[in-house]
Amino acid sequence: MKKMKAIGALSIGLAFLLAPGSAIRADAASDKLTVVVTDEPKSLDPCDTDLSGNSRILHNNITEALVDLSPADGSVVPSLATGWRQVDELTWEFKLRDDVTFHDGKAFDANAVVAALKRAQDPALACEVGLATLKGVKFNAEAVNPTTLLIKTDIVEPILPNKMSAVDIGSPATPNDGKSRSPAGTGPYKLAAWTPGQSVDLVAYDGYWGDKPAIKNATIIWRAESAVRAAMVATGEAQIAYEIAPQDGTTEQDHAFPNAETSLLRIDAEIPPLNDKRVREALNLSIDRDGLVGTIFHQDAQKAMQAVPPSVVGFNPDIPVWTYDPEKAKSLLTAAKADGVPVDKEIVIYGRIGIYPNSSESLEAIQAMLADAGFNARLEMLETSPWLKKLLKPWSKERQPSILQTQIDNTEGDAVFTLPNRFTTDGNQSTIADAKLDTLIADASKATGDERKKLFEEAFSYIAVDAVNIVPLFHMVTIARVAENVTYTPDVQAGNEIKLKSISYR
Structure with missing residues (x-):
């Protein structure tokens, strides 16, 4: 059938990468990791994480939210907030971590969350999270003190904490007159460089409040063909590759998951x-x-x-x-x-x-x-x-x-x-x-x-x-290829989030 011939053509990229004289490197150094995805992010602005291509680089790597969702059962778990409660029908209170700093040295506090939430809902910025997750509700945040935040809504919002998991908090220095290409968050990695058309480079943030990542330097690159992505792990050019096609994902290093x-x-x-x-x-x-x-x-x-x-x-x-x-x-x-x-x-x-x-x-x-x-x-x-x-x-x-x-x-x-x-x-x-x-x-x-x-x-x-x-x-169901010397188990969130902090070498 014609469609199956087209699938077989994907192997051309693999053959090319494995051809004699191809420039490859055997293994990454223990402080470096390369991840290959399907395409370049549209934006690295903290308010654009509703698009998967942006989120997988930003979320819980560069930027973080008040809360996370457990991949096991979807329950709300702490992140930048340590606790929360519903005060009344329209009001929620969040208690925030102290001694957390953004990558640019600014302090993380309730005022930073107020600014981020206001920015996410600014129609002039057309933030993806504002157009999607926050759509239809007005969220007004108020700083009670540096570690106490009130969020009030104009209508009943019964799952407000869940929605806050999608609002990544950027530095209060993030510009309000346009999208940022240089995000400063509170996450375990900070942006080192975004080379358009080539790669995004991240480096571990020494001042991170949580457990430090095992790998200091991470590079995200993109290749359109599944066979090429798979071959990059086989040759050592990358250690993790996402979205491997069924016909390419036939080794013990290929992990299928919903x-x-x-x-x-x-x-x-x-x-x-x-x-x-x-x-x-x-x-x-x-x-x-x-x-x-x-x-x-x-x-x-x-x-x-x-x-x-x-x-x-x-x-x-x-x-x-x-x-x-x-x-x-x-x-x-x-x-x-x-x-x-x-x-x-x-x-x-x-x-x-x-x-x-x-x-x-x-x-x-x-x-x-x-x-x-x-x-x-x-x-x-x-x-x-x-x-x-x-x-x-x-x-x-x-x-x-x-x-x-x-x-x-x-x-x-x-x-x-x-x-x-x-x-x-x-x-x-x-x-x-x-x-x-x-x-x-x-x-x-x-x-x-x-x-x-x-x-x-x-x-x-x-x-x-x-x-x-x-x-x-x-x-x-998708497939991720993981190098033999890498410890990483993709979960249901892997399509939106490369959990770099969880990855290590054996």
Whole structure:
């Protein structure tokens, strides 16, 4: 099959790296570590950690938040805050660590958190955390004293501590008139250099308040091809490589793990012919998900029907997975065409190079499936920057009908971290405007306990059955390759966080 030939072509990069005369180094020195990822970060601003490419370098390496979430069960655990309590319905109190300093020498205290939270919500800065995690709520922080902080909200925010895990605190000297490329945080590593197009270099921070990292110097580099990333560990050019494709991850150094990501295609439901529900249903019926598992996607990937995995509060277990039925897809398109829907209009499939292993090959296969069902689909693979312009608003009103390859992570364990920004009318990534869905998500976000779970389940059911504005694919499994002399166990958060402090040499 053509798609399998494309997968095999990935081995070319491996053969090149292992060819005689290739410049390699046997092993890193014990005080140096090189990690290879898929692509360069968009930003290293502390307020942009809602994008995975930024977060994996920043979060808990350069910058830290008031709290963390346990990878074991998603529970809230201390970080820069040692304790917290709910004072009243709209107010939370946090107790902060003392004797913590930022990399630039500024003191970490309650005033620094006030400044960081205000900056994260500044619409002029368009911080990713403000547009996503903090969306829909006003968070007003007040310093009671250097180690006591009050955070007040304008509406009930029952999981406020969870949301604070996404707000990384930068130095109070961080500029407020634009994004920073030189972040100063409180983390175990400080930024040594960001060489655009090449690497990010970090060095251990001697004044770190917590346990010191075992490795002093860390370099993050990026390569688009899975085979190349895998080969860099095999040759000693890197010690850890993420997002290894199934066909490349066949050694004892390759560790597969669920990564809390859900892959899907986002349908632009506002542009004809995709504004017709029958066309959107036909897209879903056209895709042979069973045929993609174990070939292009990892054999342990689970077919998805919603944008979060089962571990997330609000996951609805009663939504049936789409079946593969190209004949029904054709009949839906025929019926829509008879009603004047322009089903023959070209639909662009926008993909992102390296978003996950075999990302291009997956869309080549899906494009062929859509063509078999009668769609006129064209594939366009994009680098990260132009892809982000398709992901995030504003968009042109004259745009082509399109579907966008993306994946959504949720390591926080609650549907509120997934739904508002992606499925409400004013969401920064949302291609749907539906007042009923807006109300469902808003009501669920304010609720607690069983009521919260029930309302989020209703929202996911509405998205899947009524709105049908996504083509859900898989709850993902990923592979990391780790050098034999390195101690590191990737966990469910590894897609968003390279836990450099936890890595050591044997």
